Amino acid sequence: MNPHEHGEVYVTDDGAETDLDLGHYERFTGVAAYKFDSITTGAIYSKLLKDERLGNYAGVTVQVIPHVTNIIKDFILSKNTKGFDFIICEIGGTVGDIEGLPFFEAIRQLVTN
Incomplete structure (x- = not known):
């Protein structure tokens, strides 16, 4: 993911680079996010x-x-x-x-x- 286009990048525990929103959802729900969650x-x-x-x-x-x-x-x-x-x-x-x-x-x- 290009941080200049998408903003800050969130990296999951298994190394996937995703949109920061996935990190917010992980913290909000208390459920770990992984590569195939996005x-x-x-x-x-x-x-x-x-x-x-x-x-x-x-x-x-x-x-x-x-x-x-x-x-x-x-x-x-x-x-x-x-x-x-x-x-x-x-x-x-x-x-x-x-x-x-x-x-x-x-x-x-x-x-x-």
Whole structure:
């Protein structure tokens, strides 16, 4: 993470460099944060490209909906979240920016389903 762009960086016990907000959540909840407790848009798209190159989409046109939103939902519902009573899901960015829309759509789908 670039501290000039994101502000102060928080390093988890397992060495992940994350947004400082994760450190605030760790202190507030008293639950240790780890590498897989946070995901970035870059990591989402990296997984999407890897899956596409491996042929996991069987040649169909890869789209934001459903492919990107499915990766986001899979992360939220992954084995890393089993056994928890709640999940804090912070969608960063600026109100009105379109970059967060896939995350909002994924959350909408989770609530609807």
